[in-house]
Amino acid sequence: MSICLKPRWARRKDARPQELLSAALEIFVERGYAATRLEEVARKAGVSKGTLYLYFENKEELFKAVVRDTIVPNIAQAEQLISEFQGSTKELFIELITHWCEQISAPNLAGICKLMFAEASNFPELAEFYYAEVINRNELMIIQLLERGMQSGEFRQLDLSVMPKIVTAPIVMLMLWSNTFSCCEPHAIVRDDYVRSYIEVILAGLLKN
Amino acid sequence: MSICLKPRWARRKDARPQELLSAALEIFVERGYAATRLEEVARKAGVSKGTLYLYFENKEELFKAVVRDTIVPNIAQAEQLISEFQGSTKELFIELITHWCEQISAPNLAGICKLMFAEASNFPELAEFYYAEVINRNELMIIQLLERGMQSGEFRQLDLSVMPKIVTAPIVMLMLWSNTFSCCEPHAIVRDDYVRSYIEVILAGLLKN
Amino acid sequence: MSICLKPRWARRKDARPQELLSAALEIFVERGYAATRLEEVARKAGVSKGTLYLYFENKEELFKAVVRDTIVPNIAQAEQLISEFQGSTKELFIELITHWCEQISAPNLAGICKLMFAEASNFPELAEFYYAEVINRNELMIIQLLERGMQSGEFRQLDLSVMPKIVTAPIVMLMLWSNTFSCCEPHAIVRDDYVRSYIEVILAGLLKN
């Protein structure tokens, strides 16, 4: 039984950055980087403008922290699924997509994704980071998956230089969608229908015959 | 042999709006709305800051004009292809995608697409417009295509509430990609490979068997 | 029977400055100097912006021209009335005020007066001019009038260092009023009533007994 020795305000202090990051994430996603006012972030987090600067050097660093902080805990999870999975590649594919789409439901990942697409050209360094840590790792995973399927004879012959992007696209679009045009649509996308149809069609496209 | 009676600056005047829109498109796409400085737009178009205001009331109107101006001429083209096409739906699909991807090669459409995803939440009115005129019309086209395929017995049974987005996603991602992370990648996407693989896999997924 | 030898456009050319001055006067009075846009002046006069500069060096010179041009023709008129008048000073006073108030009815003089009060501190040179040519000459006239009345025994003893302003004030206010708060008032001032009461009371105040 562990005892927390810190007084409450000290614990609060530790928690502060996370509250700030959450508030910032939400507003960055909604407004974009440039249109985000730090005062609004501070207000949403329930602190004063100055307090932000106790934790983040400036707006850009806050932005980077938001991106890194949201991504990092989600990166490593799926990778081992692939390496450890025992069943057919078809089952693995279903497992993987399902897992991914559950993650997405938390608005964070989808929000960051949209944010990165919008701001990549303004933050090349961050774009590199995001590309390396998220996009590239994701594609490598998909490549592993596809290779596994081809070697087992389940999948047809596939061009691995482009297939990861093609296969991934519908899921990425689903993430982008919720933060952009969803409000324009008469009927919201039913996520489960979307995922089911996606799996069905893509699998049919990947499998031999 | 026609003689142009207009003085040079009058000819200039006719061309100006288009020059400004081109310059603006490029910078809006690169930087996003908020980070775009009108002075830079003006400089790129080879005019002074004030000249912009002779043609566009303000930054927001310039932005809207850029979007409308790029979209409108491209809207109506593919719709009749579908209604008039005689061959199999499979052939129609190939035709349609090929046509679309040729359009994309002009950086305009892809740029606007990226721009709209980035700024939709800041310009709801424009987002509505883009949704209605581009996204929705596109989806309706795809729905027509899929229905045609299902009725002819070529395509399997498909959930039309989600399939358009799924089928469209890889092409949209291709558009977004060129304006975001393409610079991070070791090897540029080979467009033809991408499209060929896309058609191959998606068609295999849509067709019966 | 005089024949005009000038072609019409030449006559028009001569007339142009007057049209410009009229347009400018009206807008200067309504908006004030700074808020007056030369484009609006030009439009009101039915010419292009550039044309203004053919006749007036710049905005300030236009303003000065408006003031001088409106004032000059009205200055010299009343002065000789005083020197030539034969009747009682009381009658002269009535004559003078009546004459003045008729002049005012043309909106020009009243407009300029309001304009000068508003802009005097921004155009010291013009203020000097207006003071010397209008205000001072007016006061000198009033002084003559009052002296005449005192010498003839009609008027009581009066302090000539302040009486001109006091006596003049209600008429000046009448001029200012029509260009400022008249629109706020439930009932417009009936000019004749105003003048009649003014003459009655002021005369009663000036005359002996």
Next chain:
Amino acid sequence: MSICLKPRWARRKDARPQELLSAALEIFVERGYAATRLEEVARKAGVSKGTLYLYFENKEELFKAVVRDTIVPNIAQAEQLISEFQGSTKELFIELITHWCEQISAPNLAGICKLMFAEASNFPELAEFYYAEVINRNELMIIQLLERGMQSGEFRQLDLSVMPKIVTAPIVMLMLWSNTFSCCEPHAIVRDDYVRSYIEVILAGLLKN
């Protein structure tokens, strides 16, 4: 003995708006609304441009605040003098004018008066406010005074639709004068002489016989 617990900048904060209003009043009166640069106002108040915007939403609101702030504390004062006064109406008149002219000596009221005459047509809403709160109330007071005099038999029969403006005019002109042409004059107006002569002549004009 009270102790001020506020930190210095907090005390500053309380005083700021008043400092800014004073600085603004002075410059607005001198230059007019449009020609007033907010940076100059800020400099005169010893703060930076941005600070202005902590206290006033924009230039127009600052202007309105200046007007309201200067007027409001001065409105209600004289009204009760009339209702409570016991002596003759002649004495009341003298009392009232004297009181008014003392108020004027503070440059504020005179400045605002001049400002309102100059800018009324640009700020209709503010003109309404000024008309209702200052001009109209003043006239109603004068009307009360004149009625009192007529009822007591001291004053002659007077046309109350115009007399307030006529009676008031010399005092209003005195206010306007100090902010416009006073610098052009060889001899400054001696205020006491002006007021004495004014009272003498106007009273003689109002009283019977």
Next chain:
DNA sequence: GATGAATGAGTATTCATTCAT
């Protein structure tokens, strides 16, 4: 640690003025 008043660099926008036609 936290605050929020103050700052001033940066941008959108206006408008007097110029000048090629």
Next chain:
DNA sequence: GATGAATGAATACTCATTCAT
């Protein structure tokens, strides 16, 4: 003479950042 497209200096206003308390 007349035009109106183009210019760019000038100014209102915003907002990231600082720092005294």
